[in-house]
Amino acid sequence: MIWSRLSRKINLLPSLKNLRAAPFEFSEARGDLQLANFSNRRTLHGYRRLADFNDGKTAHGYRRSLVSQFNLASTSRSFDASSSLIGFRRLYVTQTATERKSNKILIYLTALVFAMVGATYAAVPLYRRFCQATGYGGTVQRRESVEEKIARHAKDGTTTERELVVQFNADVADGMQWKFIPTQREVRVKPGESALAFYMAENCSSAPITGVSTYNVTPMKAAIYFNKIQCFCFEEQRLLPGEQIDMPVFFYIDPEFETDPKMDGINNIILSYTFFKVRDD
């Protein structure tokens, strides 16, 4: 309630200045009424009371405490209790109304800030789920396993005609002394047929190097139909110095690829592997 305290002080400042000029003048003006009562409160109860007012939690509470203080002030000084009370209360009603409005706005804005921050945190799992459901951005969907898919297509007797060219790409991270190339540049395969492909990696350095690989399928939207049955990715592969090894990849393209209208212009799929060095040597 610092805001309410501040607003009150700002409002009272000019009126307090007037008070010094004529301390106990009792005029009909609403502003002066407030002043007179304020000064009375101070002289009667001291500044400590003023502090109590400002600690009031709600504007309504403030009003209530103010009114009670007022009762004491008016009776001891034998003012016209009702008129002073009403005047004072009415003046403070308008003030607290605007105060309350600004407090409400403050609360709304703070809640909005927290809501935005919460939405930012919630966005991560939500986006992931959205991508898995729609396959947006190349996410490979996991609705049924490859075996089930294969069994289903075999049962349905789906035949495929389009021939796709699957090209292979191999990359090595910077500073890694491996020679990593695909053994064959491409493989022509029809959707629904599984195919085998090889990569060759050789450690050209004089120390054993452990590497881990990751892959990517382009174009992104075809990735949902590209199923890998077996590969060498995501596991650390250790090569001794001078060792050469063949790495097989066994994959399968979903026959549903043919029926999807979005895949009409796609005849080339590129499977790209990248090897990264593992820190501990």
Place this chain on the structure above:
Amino acid sequence: MSAGGAFGGNRGLRPVPPEKGIFPLDHMHECDLEKKAYVTCLKSSGYQSERCRQFSKKYLECRMERDVVFKFKFSAGEFSALGSGWSGIQSKHKS
């Protein structure tokens, strides 16, 4: 890993691991001949995977014979309908 995507564009979400998991590599080069046969077949037949199916089948059989882990992983599922012609491997090595 978010690598493998145009910078500032669609990155593509994390790649999904393969169905059957990671397969052990042929460090002992026991099935090199089968692999070479397969690759030469591919090169000669214009990279048609259909025509070289028996070579890849031979390679897989070789691996399954030599490598216990490979055999275990491969025959752990139902590969009976893995396209035309794979059922042979499955029935032979399912034990």
